Amino acid sequence: MKHLFISVFFLMHFVYCFAQEINDKEVDSLYREDQFYAGVTYNLLGNMPKDVEQSGFSLGFHLGFIKDMPINKNRNVAIGVGLGYSSNSFNQNLLVDKDNMGKATYSVLKDNNTFIKNKFSNHLIELPIEFRWRTSTATEYDFWRIYTGFKLGYVFTHTTKYRGDLGRIRYTNIEDFNNFQYGLTLSAGYNTWNIFLYYALNPIFSSDANLDGNKIDMNTIKIGLMFYIL
Template sequence: MRYFYLLFLFSFNVNFSQADFVDDKYLEDQIYFGLNYNTLTNTPLNFKQNKFSNSLNFGFIRDMPLNKRRNFGLGLGLGLSFSSVNSNMVFSQNDELFTVNLVENNSFLKNKLNTTKIEIPFEIRWRTSTPTSYKFWRTYIGIKTSYVLRSNYKYQNSNYKYSIHNLPLNKFQTGLTVSAGNNTWNLNLYLGFDSMFKNDFVRLNPDYEDLRELNLGLIFYIL
């Protein structure tokens, strides 16, 4: 009986010590998942979007605290994004030449531009986190560099349909990112710095010289 009592006390002390343990080297917000509404800025006159244009992105960001409280630091990551834009921009291709025209929204059944990108986010991170709290405010500001892995365009009207692969998009694109919120819910903004299209395309279609991406939505962090 005495041995049982000693064993009970030992187990209690171990459990109490584990419950009392505080990790002062904690890291936060290293896996992200985002869902955004996509639009474009600096668009030509009569440009219109239709249906819902969206993007989904996810990845890993290495959290690098810079102070003892670990509530201020940097983040550098790697992720993947899938994006679509539904609009009245109709693309056509003749050999290696691409052109675009704006049409009425009711003249087609499908008109969608899709892209898949590798993204490298870099963030300056501030938050109210502590080693024992999982609910805190955060504001992350940074720059995201993306590389276009693939792009495709699909068009369909009542008479015919076609698709175009590898549109003349700039392969490397950068932009400003801002994420802010509390606990689970965080607003996310991305504003592109670079023109979407290559110079050769812009020379033939000058109205699209400064077309840029603008995404607004929600981002979720775990771990």
């Protein structure tokens, strides 16, 4: 996945440079901005149950296309609607296993020395919707931007993995995971480099998942960099 992200990033950089050369020759009064995006995030877990902790480095990779639709004469205010892909991992000490009936069970691994790996990961198709403000013009390609919005994601596959004293445990597409994820987004920065924030409004697990009789309300928080390209 890291190699895929790097390849896509360099491809988008090439497209950006090519677009710059074209725009240098001809001014487009009906220009649009930031049609493609690629990003990397550090993934956090919010509302963690007691004794649940993150470990290691949890990464997310994101890329997609957004149709830019200016809504004012200067074309520096716009609505963006797009389609994207997101891959995320979460390293932590919440063990996901199954009982003899095949039902998912949850327990906390309190001793980090008893396991080498414990994580869950997911892959999503996403629908980003953004309200966009920027300082760009038809001839100015380096500009400030603030994009706020909402992102709806469909988890088409997710996996849990454990490796430690209990052996190797791996499950795919456990029913307790919410297939739909949605949350608020914010991108702000100058030129290509932008700080990106995502805060999920619904939990990772459904109401059927519980730890010691309590519902697991963990949600996703992503902090990282987003790169926008024409």
